[in-house]
Amino acid sequence: MKVFVTGGVGFVGSHMAKRLVGDGYTVTAYDNLSLGKREYLASLIEEGACKFVEADLLDRGRVVEAMAGHDLVIHLAANSDIFRGLEDTELDLNQGVLATFSVLEAMRRTGIKRLIFSSSSVVYGEPTVIPTPEDYGPLLPISFYGASKLGCEGLITAYGHNFGIQSWLYRFGNIVGPNATHGVILDLVRKLKADPMRLEVLGDGRQAKPYLHVSDCVDGMLYGFAHANEWTNVFNLAVDDRVDVATIARIVIEKMGCAGAKIKYTGGERGWPGDVPRVALSPGRLARLGWRASMTSRQAVERAAQEIVTQET
Numbered sequence: 001m002k003v004f005v006t007g008g009v010g011f012v013g014s015h016m017a018k019r020l021v022g023d024g025y026t027v028t029a030y031d032n033l034s035l036g037k038r039e040y041l042a043s044l045i046e047e048g049a050c051k052f053v054e055a056d057l058l059d060r061g062r063v064v065e066a067m068a069g070h071d072l073v074i075h076l077a078a079n080s081d082i083f084r085g086l087e088d089t090e091l092d093l094n095q096g097v098l099a100t101f102s103v104l105e106a107m108r109r110t111g112i113k114r115l116i117f118s119s120s121s122v123v124y125g126e127p128t129v130i131p132t133p134e135d136y137g138p139l140l141p142i143s144f145y146g147a148s149k150l151g152c153e154g155l156i157t158a159y160g161h162n163f164g165i166q167s168w169l170y171r172f173g174n175i176v177g178p179n180a181t182h183g184v185i186l187d188l189v190r191k192l193k194a195d196p197m198r199l200e201v202l203g204d205g206r207q208a209k210p211y212l213h214v215s216d217c218v219d220g221m222l223y224g225f226a227h228a229n230e231w232t233n234v235f236n237l238a239v240d241d242r243v244d245v246a247t248i249a250r251i252v253i254e255k256m257g258c259a260g261a262k263i264k265y266t267g268g269e270r271g272w273p274g275d276v277p278r279v280a281l282s283p284g285r286l287a288r289l290g291w292r293a294s295m296t297s298r299q300a301v302e303r304a305a306q307e308i309v310t311q312e313t
Contacts, residue, residue, distance in 0.1 A: 002026040004070040004112075006057060006103060007077030008050075010036035011181050012118060015214045016074060017041055019222070021049045030066055031077065032056040034095075035181040057099035063106040074116040074221075075103050078148070081182040082274055085144040096148030097155070104159040115167045116225055119153055121236065121281055122146035123171060131282040134171070134234045143274030157232055166232075168225050173238030173281055176304035177214030178311050184245060185305050188252040189312050196258045202271035205246035205263075209279040210238040213300035216293040223291040238281040243297040245271070248305075251298075255305045256313075 003020050007013040008029020013036065020027045021044055028051045029041055044050040055062040057077055067073065079085055079095040100117075107115065124132050125140035141147045156167050180186045191199055212220075220237045228235075246263075253261050269277050283292070295303065 001072060002028070002070040003072045003074060004028050004030065004067050005074045005076060006030050007036060007075075009033070009038050009040050009052065010076060011080070011177075011179050012175060012214060012217060013076045014040035014179050015177070016076065016218050016221070017050055018044065019218050027051070028053060028066060028070065030055060030057070030063070035080070037179075040179050057102045058094065060102045060105060063102055064109050067106045067112065068110045070110075070112055072114045072116070073103060073107055073112055075100065076118045078118070079145065082143055082145045083182075083272065086273060089144060092144040092148035096145070097151040100152040100155055104155060104165070107165055108159065108163045113165055115156065115165055116221060117152065117156055117167060117169050119169050119171045120146065120149045121171050121173055121238065121279055122276060123150040123153065126276055131240065131280040132236070133282040134236055134285055142276065145274070160232055168221070168228065168233045168235070170221055170224070170235050170237040171281070172217065173210035173212050173236070173279070175214050175217045176211050176300055178304070178307040179214075180304070180308060184248055185252060185301065185308050186312070188249060189256065189305070189308050192252065192256045192258050192261060193312065196256070197261055199249060199253065199258075199261045199263050201245060201249050201263055201265050203245060203266060203268055203275070203277065205249065205265050206244055206269075207271055207275070207277040208242040208244040210240070210242050210281055211297040211300045211304075212238055212293055213295050213303055216295060216300070220286060220291055220293065224286055224289065227289045227291075235285050236281040236283050237286065238283050239293045239295070239297050239300070240281075240283055241297045242278075242280060243301050247298070248301055251302055251305050252309075255309045
């Protein structure tokens with residue numbers, strides 16, 4: 001099978017491409033390098049095991065050209081950094097909704113009928129049902145990123161109905177691991193590199209969310225694809241426990257060897273505008289298919305912190 005991966009040298013995309021190549025698939029990684037790095041797949045690209053196309057998804061002609069001849073699209077490209085979306089309010093519209101429209105149009109034109117999409121738990125907004133199941137509604141996101149992901153889901157289901165595209169939509173928890181382009185662990189590691197004696201933490205430290213290691217993320221996506229065959233398949237991709245930011249800060253301090261660092265919280269319930277401070281997801285649908293993550297949230301954070309410290313230092 002030939003697989004076309006958007007955001008293919010980004011955080012999740014680079015791990016997905018490596019896994020697919022290891023499983024024997026022919027892979028094309030398509031990326032504009034706004035967040036991703038070619039070096040994440042450099043050896044596979046140079047060996048010819050993975051084709052790399054540097055281009056933007058908004059260049060629809062280029063997408064159609066590069067996508068032709070593939071059997072499956074895994075659409076991972078997006079502006080995944082919520083802070084950038086606050087500074088440029090068109091960013092999530094362009095790199096989320098319009099980029100997804102371009103992907104779907106290219107699929108329609110090239111006749112590709114299967115799509116795996118990385119959505120997010122932020123589509124739920126601030127739900128009143130905790131843990132939140134996949135059939136919760138109404139969906140009222142509070143960030144531009146969340147609004148973008150919900151818009152993408154709507155486009156995908158509409159294209160699926162009108163043009164026969166089968167889809168697997170994954171609402172991620174917080175994904176952590178090497179090659180991360182942003183996120184709390186990377187942010188804290190870089191702050192301690194700049195000042196080993198002081199660590200500023202956004203919010204009050206009580207924000208608590210499920211954390212999934214990127215290896216489990218890729219595994220869960222491919223498991224759901226292989227074992228679910230509805231026309232539209234929607235899954236929460238997460239674990240059923242949480243870790244708070246204060247604990248993450250202590251883990252990063254330990255991994256960095258900065259025992260003397262003092263933590264300073266910026267205060268407030270939210271880390272930033274649009275942040276949902278406490279998230280709990282029900283991973284029941286994937287569990288009923290037979291898949292569970294190999295790591296708890298804390299185990300994922302501890303492993304990712306060590307990996308990111310090694311990568312950054």
